[in-house]
Amino acid sequence: MRSYNQYCSMARALDLVGDRWTLLIVRELLTQGPCRFSDLRRGLPGVASNLLAERLREMEANGVITRQDEPPPIAATLIRLTDRGQELSGVVRELTRWGAPLMLEPPDGDAFRMHWFTLPLRHLCRDGSPDQPAVTVRLGDLHDGCDIIADHGQIQVLPCSTARQADATVTAPPQVLVALFTGLMTLPTAQTQGLVVDGSSAALQRLLPEAGFASG
Missing domain, CATH: 1.10.10.10 (Winged helix-like DNA-binding domain superfamily/Winged helix DNA-binding domain)
Known part of the structure; x- marks a missing residue:
């Protein structure tokens, strides 16, 4: 060393x-x-x-x-x-926050894994309808992805599991997901940029932040 x-x-x-x-x-x-x-x-x-x-x-x-x-x-x-x-979780969180503005235009050839969104999403997402029944939104799939769970005002982001039934499954180019979850892009705009929702769009909308993570 x-x-x-x-x-x-x-x-x-x-x-x-x-x-x-x-x-x-x-x-x-x-x-x-x-x-x-x-x-x-x-x-x-x-x-x-x-x-x-x-x-x-x-x-x-x-x-x-x-x-x-x-x-x-x-x-x-x-x-x-x-x-x-x-x-070290706090260190990783702050590096993720600091690096968020660098994520909007991915260089050609960079590797990507959907589960890498797990940590930032724990701080990006909010439960916009805490009085409604719990929802689960899945990014990616069981092989590479994460489940975002909103339940009575609380957010959990966990590895995908067959034990959970997703209300919506979302796929999109990574830069579109970054823009969406940092508040730089609306859901309707994201859907014109390659984001696909299989299931409830309202469940996804419930999770989106009010303010941009990249600016805070």
């Missing part, structure tokens, strides 16, 4: 989590929860297996992650954040 050799809390923190891929690994574990090595790789396109293994060893040595062997029916080693690692 390389060090800045500075007696400064920011420099010390970057000694541990400033290497390439480390915070994206944290993002995946905050998004997916405890998961297998293969699950991490699927969420980190472009990382080599040996580099991912090296980063995980460093993170484990630094107390950011831990591994746990799960019995059947899982029968696999799961990687999870420690309590100390979970404290």
